[in-house]
Amino acid sequence: MRIIAVANQKGGVGKTTSCVNIAAALGYRGRQVLIVDMDPQGHSTSGLGIDKGTLSCSVYDVLINDLSPERAVFPTQWKGVFVLPARLELAGAEVELVGLLSRESRLAKALSKIDGFDLALVDCPPSLGLLTVNALVAAESVIVPIQCEYYALEGLSQLVGTIELVKRHLNEKLRIGGVILTMYDGRTNLSKEVADEVRRQFPDLVFSTVIPRNVRLSEAPSFGQPVIYYDPQCIGAMAYMSLAEEVEERWLNKKRP
Numbered sequence: 001m002r003i004i005a006v007a008n009q010k011g012g013v014g015k016t017t018s019c020v021n022i023a024a025a026l027g028y029r030g031r032q033v034l035i036v037d038m039d040p041q042g043h044s045t046s047g048l049g050i051d052k053g054t055l056s057c058s059v060y061d062v063l064i065n066d067l068s069p070e071r072a073v074f075p076t077q078w079k080g081v082f083v084l085p086a087r088l089e090l091a092g093a094e095v096e097l098v099g100l101l102s103r104e105s106r107l108a109k110a111l112s113k114i115d116g117f118d119l120a121l122v123d124c125p126p127s128l129g130l131l132t133v134n135a136l137v138a139a140e141s142v143i144v145p146i147q148c149e150y151y152a153l154e155g156l157s158q159l160v161g162t163i164e165l166v167k168r169h170l171n172e173k174l175r176i177g178g179v180i181l182t183m184y185d186g187r188t189n190l191s192k193e194v195a196d197e198v199r200r201q202f203p204d205l206v207f208s209t210v211i212p213r214n215v216r217l218s219e220a221p222s223f224g225q226p227v228i229y230y231d232p233q234c235i236g237a238m239a240y241m242s243l244a245e246e247v248e249e250r251w252l253n254k255k256r257p
């Protein structure tokens, strides 16, 4: 199973939207994909139509209570998409992990016991704390969504620094494997400028598919649906289908480097 963390400590840049919709599009294309929700807000869990109130367990139990990970993987209504869900209790894990043995590698250990999936996408919280570090230790690659807005690049050097630290001390195979330009508005110069600047800083890493600002993408989660099922014809759905093909090309069609 390839494991990719979707990370950026800025909130609202499109991490969750990208996880849910890349997973749904890959599932639709015949892949088996696991979303690991590492954000206590549980937005990818609810965005997939899972009622958090009905869950018997969550990723919290796997990280803190040593629950066998298979028992916390739930199917969704969407073809090929499964979730290791999060609830608000996960907020406590950020502190509780500090006192535990191998606190940075508990997710890595859990995911190593899961098979049957082509890919796991780990949706990170908007911070660089232990939950995100666990995601980075478990992953081989990081995908960084960047919002084409003011201050888009602010904080990126901390993220890159954290990735370097994890690489040096905890997970030498880790690398940035992709950058997604999100919420792009072709009518504004600002979007174009940010996109150009990001392409300058991360040549080769920026996906060719740019995710446009699209109201259907922001509506879909309130119906618990990935956008390709909510409105298959909208530009957001088409963009995520095309991005999923690029993800497949980068990670799933070729052998491990």
Ligand code: ADP
Residues within 6 Å of the ligand: 010, 011, 012, 013, 014, 015, 016, 017, 018, 043, 126, 182, 183, 184, 211, 212, 213, 214, 215, 217, 218, 219, 221, 236
């Ligand atoms: P993060 O997980 O990084 O905090 P989200 O994926 O939750 O970010 O996105 C933040 C908000 O912006 C959400 O309300 C989401 O529905 C909305 N959103 C995300 N991507 C787009 C887009 N391309 N166009 C319009 N709204 C978007």
Ligand code: MG
Residues within 6 Å of the ligand: 015, 016, 017, 039, 043, 123, 124
């Ligand atoms: Mg999120």
